[in-house]
Amino acid sequence: MTSTPSHPGGVSVRVRGLRKAFAGQDVLAGLDFDVQPGEIFVIMGPSGSGKTVLLKHLIGLEEPDAGEILIAGKPVRSPEVMSQYRMAMVFQSGALLNSLTVGENVGLYLAEHRLKSPEEIARIVTEKLEVVGLKGTEERMPSDLSGGMKKRVAIARALVIEPQLILYDEPTSELDPLSSVVIAEEIVNLKQRIQVTSLVVSHDRDLAFGVADRIAVINKGRILTIGTPDEVRRNPDPLVEQFLHASFKRL
Amino acid sequence: MFQNVGEMVILFWSTLLALPATWRQRQKVSDQFFEIGNASLLMVCILSFFIGGVIALQTGPLLVERGLGSYVGGVVGFSICKELAPVMMSILIAGRIGSAMAAEIGSMRVYQEIDALRTMNISPIHYLVLPRLVAIALALPLLVTFAILVGWLGGALVCVANDHIAISFAAFFSALRDTVNVQDVANGVFKSFAFALIIATVSCHQGLITRGGPRGIGRSVTKAVVNSIVLIVFSDYLLTRILLK
Numbered sequence: 001m002t003s004t005p006s007h008p009g010g011v012s013v014r015v016r017g018l019r020k021a022f023a024g025q026d027v028l029a030g031l032d033f034d035v036q037p038g039e040i041f042v043i044m045g046p047s048g049s050g051k052t053v054l055l056k057h058l059i060g061l062e063e064p065d066a067g068e069i070l071i072a073g074k075p076v077r078s079p080e081v082m083s084q085y086r087m088a089m090v091f092q093s094g095a096l097l098n099s100l101t102v103g104e105n106v107g108l109y110l111a112e113h114r115l116k117s118p119e120e121i122a123r124i125v126t127e128k129l130e131v132v133g134l135k136g137t138e139e140r141m142p143s144d145l146s147g148g149m150k151k152r153v154a155i156a157r158a159l160v161i162e163p164q165l166i167l168y169d170e171p172t173s174e175l176d177p178l179s180s181v182v183i184a185e186e187i188v189n190l191k192q193r194i195q196v197t198s199l200v201v202s203h204d205r206d207l208a209f210g211v212a213d214r215i216a217v218i219n220k221g222r223i224l225t226i227g228t229p230d231e232v233r234r235n236p237d238p239l240v241e242q243f244l245h246a247s248f249k250r251l
Numbered sequence: 252m253f254q255n256v257g258e259m260v261i262l263f264w265s266t267l268l269a270l271p272a273t274w275r276q277r278q279k280v281s282d283q284f285f286e287i288g289n290a291s292l293l294m295v296c297i298l299s300f301f302i303g304g305v306i307a308l309q310t311g312p313l314l315v316e317r318g319l320g321s322y323v324g325g326v327v328g329f330s331i332c333k334e335l336a337p338v339m340m341s342i343l344i345a346g347r348i349g350s351a352m353a354a355e356i357g358s359m360r361v362y363q364e365i366d367a368l369r370t371m372n373i374s375p376i377h378y379l380v381l382p383r384l385v386a387i388a389l390a391l392p393l394l395v396t397f398a399i400l401v402g403w404l405g406g407a408l409v410c411v412a413n414d415h416i417a418i419s420f421a422a423f424f425s426a427l428r429d430t431v432n433v434q435d436v437a438n439g440v441f442k443s444f445a446f447a448l449i450i451a452t453v454s455c456h457q458g459l460i461t462r463g464g465p466r467g468i469g470r471s472v473t474k475a476v477v478n479s480i481v482l483i484v485f486s487d488y489l490l491t492r493i494l495l496k
Contacts, residue, residue, distance in 0.1 A: 059370050088370060095367035097359070109371045112378065114275075161371065 010037040010197030011085055011164045013058065017067035020053055020221075027053050029221035030067070038195040040187065042212035044203060046243060050221040051201040052092065055167045058199060059089050071165065088158035089167040094150035096142040096157070102129070103138030106156045128156040133182060148179040155186060166190065168200040172207050180207060187211050205244060209233075217243060258460070262380065263452045269374070269381045276382045283386030287348050291394060294347065295340055299398035302335050303327060303405030311409070311416035323416065324423035325430025327406035332431055332439045336398040338487055341446035344391055345479035349454035352383055353475035356458025357468040365459070375459065384451040391447035392440045399436060403427065438494045445490060446483045453479045 013035040020028040027050045035041040045051050056062040057069060060077045069076040071085055096105045104111075106128055107121040116124065122138075129135050132152040142150060151171065158166055168187065172180040184207050190196050202208055208215055209229045216226040217240050225235045233244065273280065311323045356379055359365050365375050403424075410418040457475040461467050 056366075061366050061369060082372065089367075091363050091367060093363060095363040097364050097367070098362070099355075108373070112371070112373045157367075157371075 009164065009195040010039070010191075011072040012037050012070075013041075013165065013197065013199065014070040014073070015058075015067070016070075018054070018057060018064050018069065019066040020050075020057065020062065020064050026221050028057070028064070031218070031221070031223055033216055033223060033226055035197055035199060037197055038191060039213045040191055040198045040200065040211050042200045042202060042208040042215045043218060044205070044208050044215060044243070045218040046203060049219050051203075051218065052169055054218075055089065055169050055199065055201050058165075059087055059167055085165065086161050086163045087165040087167070088161045088163040090151070090154045090158050090169065090171055092169040092173060094142070094147075094154040096150055096153055098142050100142075101138065102134070102140050102142065102145070102153050105142065105153060106138075106160055108157065109161050124160060125156075128159045129153070131159060132156045132186060147174040148176065151175065151183065152179075155183070159190070162194060163196055165197045165199070168198065168202070170202055170204075171200060172202065172204045180204065183207075184211050219243070255456070255460075259452050259456045262376070262456050262459070263448070265376050266380050266384050266452070269377050270385075272377050273381060273385050276377065276385075279378075279382035280385045280389075283382050284390050287344070287386060287390040288394070290351075291344060291347055291390075292397075294343060295394050295398050296401050298339060298343060299331075299336060299402040300405035302339060303331055303402035303407075304409040306330055306335070306402075307406035307409040307416065308413065311413065311418070315416055315418075320416070320418055321422065321426050322430070323410055323418055324407070324426030327410075327423075328403055328427035328431040329435065331402040331406065332399045332436045334439070334487075334491075336402055337395050337439045337443040337446065338483065340395050340398045341391065341443055341450065341483050342480055344387070344394070344447075345450045345454075345483065346476050348387060349450045349475050349479045350472045352451065352454035353457045353461075353472045354468055356455055357461035357471040360459060360461045361464060361468060380451070380455045380459075383455060384448065387447045387451045388444060391443045391450075395440055395443035396436075399439060441494070442487065442490050445486060449482045449486060450479045453482060 015031050015033050018028050018031040019026070031054065043051055043054065053062065057064055058076065063077070071081045074080050097108065100108065103122070103125045107125045110116045110121045110124065125138060126135065129137060132155050134149060134152055134156065137149070142153070145153065171183050171187070175183065187198055187200065188211050191198060200207070200211065212229055214226060214228055215232045217224045217232060219239055224237055224240050225232055227235070232240065235241070306327045307323065310326050314320060314323050314326065359379070368375055368378055407420055407423040410416045410423050411420055454475040457471040457478070461471040
């Protein structure tokens with residue numbers, strides 16, 4: 001979220017007693033969890049379980065009713081976090097600026113904060129688009145792209161920030177299996193390359209068990225379980241089992 | 252309603268505080284400025300020409316009948332520059348440009364583009380509101396100046412062409428020069444500057460608070476235009492009172 005990075009590598013995230021209600025209805029009902037620097041932490045849960053609202057709190061777009069979120073030990077909405085740590089979010093819809101070209105979208109952070117010359121920005125944009133397999137699309141408009149391409153452009157836009165914390169909101173929704181694998185590989189590659197802390201919100205079980213260091217399953221704003229993929233798989237909680245093993249075969 | 256007014260005041264104040272960043276946003280200001288000009292110039296021209304003509308047509312025969320033909324130019328010139336051009340053009344711009352501002356920012360809000368800007372530490376006020384406010388504050392007074400000249404021309408042509416008025420071009424402008432001074436024109440242009448700030452603030456605010464899908468955007472656009480027009484007419488009265496002193 002900042003233009004002047006000062007700490008390399010990923011950052012830790014600590015959430016304590018996080019509560020949020022909309023129109024009197026609890027969306028987050030007291031969440032507690034920690035994410036270690038450089039970890040890929042996947043939050044799974046059915047639609048409407050509060051996953052996206054949680055992400056918005058983690059990046060400071062929403063203010064909690066109660067509880068705290070600490071990034072590297074500091075409150076997420078504090079000026080220190082805003083100025084010292086780089087955070088990025090890949091929105092479910094991509095949230096590309098429709099009036100800008102793909103290249104302008106990807107380079108927006110660098111251009112608006114005057115961090116690089118236009119030539120350098122163009123080079124970085126090309127490089128990041130190549131990483132997500134979209135080299136040569138710089139001049140295209142977001143409206144010309146498929147859902148999957150938009151999501152990959154959004155990831156390229158996040159990569160430009162060289163984030164220490166990256167939040168993915170349903171990164172594989174609306175994607176074909178092949179594109180989903182590409183995105184999953186990119187999430188893992190990023191961790192290996194820049195030790196970024198990744199928080200992935202998804203109900204895609206293949207993605208979660210494929211990339212996660214740890215998984216949290218939430219339902220109705222509460223955490224049902226947290227653990228490694230194996231621990232979560234073995235969890236006997238009926239709600240967790242139901243979510244993890246739901247299948248069309250039952251039909 | 253009071254919450255909206257408070258939010259608009261805060262938005263306007265925050266945008267004023269962001270004014271030093273205008274140079275950095277000059278490309279966007281320039282884009283918006285030309286968009287406003289391109290979208291409105293022809294309409295401003297047609298509207299002001301016929302407003303001038305209608306005022307001449309309504310007042311000319313009455314004044315001529317009473318032997319006051321030499322005042323037609325003054326009446327038309329005065330009413331156009333002090334009232335009709337600034338108010339009518341501002342209402343036109345509220346409908347044409349204010350609605351576009353509310354729709355664009357509203358759709359950016361609904362489709363999370365503004366959230367995306369915030370996550371990149373890009374202030375929506377610097378990126379979206381400031382260029383629009385500065386552009387319209389520059390463009391509207393220019394459009395109104397142009398509208399005043401075209402309105403006078405429309406009035407003069409009607410006076411020359413209409414048999415019931417039959418005042419020469421020279422007589423029309425001579426009367427206009429005797430009645431209207433530079434300060435009158437400046438008053439009208441100043442009013443349009445104030446109206447431009449109202450249109451930009453109201454429209455951007457409505458865009459930024461848009462909720463829901465396409466229906467929410469439609470609601471914001473309607474509110475932006477209606478609220479702008481109400482505030483333009485209300486502040487016109489206040490400004491007229493102040494400027495008359």
